[in-house]
Amino acid sequence: MLSSVVSVAFHGVAYGMILYVISVGLSVTMGLMGFINLAHGVFAMAGGYILSTAMARMGLPFPVALLVAFVAVSAASIVLERLLYSRLYTAGELSQVLFSIGLILISMAVARVVYGNLAAPVFLPDYLRGQVHVLGRDFPTYRVFLIVFSALIIIGLWFGVERTRWGAMVRAAVDNRGMAQSVGINTRLLFMTTFALGSGLAGLGGALGADILPVQWSYPFEHLVYFLIVVAVGGLGSLRGPFLAALLIGVADTACKYWIPEFGAFLIYAATIGILLWRPMGLFGVRA
């Protein structure tokens, strides 16, 4: 019994980290910047495809391919931000939703033409395969790596937003853009870099999760509901919210699937509804 509790806790945390890793970019663009960026999955998908291409066709090692995914997606997102997103920062939510859904549809069609119908092949390096043996239980190495890596990302992000000047400027600009501008903050540049960071993280998340959530052209819609659950349950305007929400959902979902698999299918949705009824702004939301 005890050992199965350990397993469930581990797999739950690992699943939570996968959810967090693929949603972390959205917690920046939607959570922090307040842009309803439903096209988040597009950036994640791009990251996954770049990782696959870099490894399978160009033969780059896994860590380099991850870096390439992050950098390339950030760079591409700057172009998109300048051309499209920046025009909609002040537009209503409906415009943002329609715009980002349009972007999803276009990118799905492009991905299908370029990469075909099958999922992109992703093969982990040997040192991330197999299991780590601790206290008589086996833990998949890759999931251990994901937990550590995501923990580092959340610490870095939290430090950046809560403890640095850049973080303070972002928070100020999101709360009141006009005032921030008038005290001399270059909000245009600030939003551009923050958006690039969010998109880059999305790309990184898509790449990191690609072994578990296969990257295929339908990716942006398929996982949209998970991205949104994590951010909505966590609460907008908060960074630790989505992190804790992902953990909570991951552990609850895994526990339910392990012990009472008959209900495994809908627990995640029931929990979401319950939490949102109880706290409509999410666990740590500062704005609805």
Add this chain to the structure above:
Amino acid sequence: MRMQKIALAAALALSATAATAQTVKIGFITSYSGLNGNLGPYMERAVRLYLKQHENELGGVKVELLTRDDTGPNPDKARQLAQELVVRDKVNLLAGVIFTPNAMAMAPVASEAKVPFVIMNAGTSVITARSPYIVRTSFTLWQSSYPLGQWASKKFKTAYSLVSDFGPGHDSEEAFEKGFTEGGGKMLGKVRVPLQNPDWAAYMQRVKDAKPDVLKVFIPAGKTATAVMKNFSELGLDKAGIKLIGPGDITTDEELPNMGDVALGVLTVHHYSAGATRPENKAFVEAWKKEYGANETPNFVAVGAYDGAAIIVEAIKQQKGKLDPDKTMEIFKHWKNPNSPRGPIAIDPETRDIVQNEYLREVKKVGGQLANVELETVATAVKDPWKQFKK
């Protein structure tokens, strides 16, 4: 005036003959998007390939394929599309369908409108009983999972079953259990997983802790198959001495390159593998590669649709393009093909379901590529076991 009348009559006669140069319309509903949206194109490609290869046998009859996307397991959408195709486009035949729920929803449309309906994939046994106008050229899950259970009971003592929670999954679970326990095997547990399931670790851990000799999986092919395969090895079930088996959906040919070496040694029972060495299959695979590119491989969905096109072409030939629903069904019921890429096949006239061989296959490396290599024929000319047991 007279001249005009003659001209008019001649024009009418001409247009009448133009109309008798028949067009057969096929309402083709499959999945181009959603879960397994990658499988729809295999189906369409297979049908188009067969029609192209046999164009000159049609005696000038034109075959028009009206393709529609049912967007995955989406019965309401499939039914609506079928109604539109029948009522508005006046199709002579319905065909296609990846998913069982969609086929079930379309069955009443076929019955009411008397439109013969060729099922080219969806594999739940009961489907063909839902309408006298349904014929199936693909497979049933019972056909593969029951012999799989029988075979496994000779090699293993205990088993665990993991299936996707929908019609074919339930069939596969039941069929395997029957075959396995009849042979003296013991089921340690069964678990049903939602169709769309992002993480498999919890289920795999459950199986691992139960320590069965063998884990039998059914999932609806596609990338889910790859996800299952990766999780199986990631959680170390292989190292714990658990063998992975299932119907061929879990090692579907087109996903093998994505699975990589973790798929090596997986044993499956299925009616088709692209790696089969019989000459009809080699010709089929070669034609496929020639038409669609050297890196493309047909799969079990493709072969179901290829033979589905064959049965349709036969009905068109025999009736010279003027399809009568009941005559068409008669032709379907007595159709046989000793030389399908998957070996000899026929339609069982009583149930309108496919009769075919089932092969035991193992994933091996052939010339550097992973392939499902057929080891032996575990069951010959199998009629759907579920319908046999129900009699």
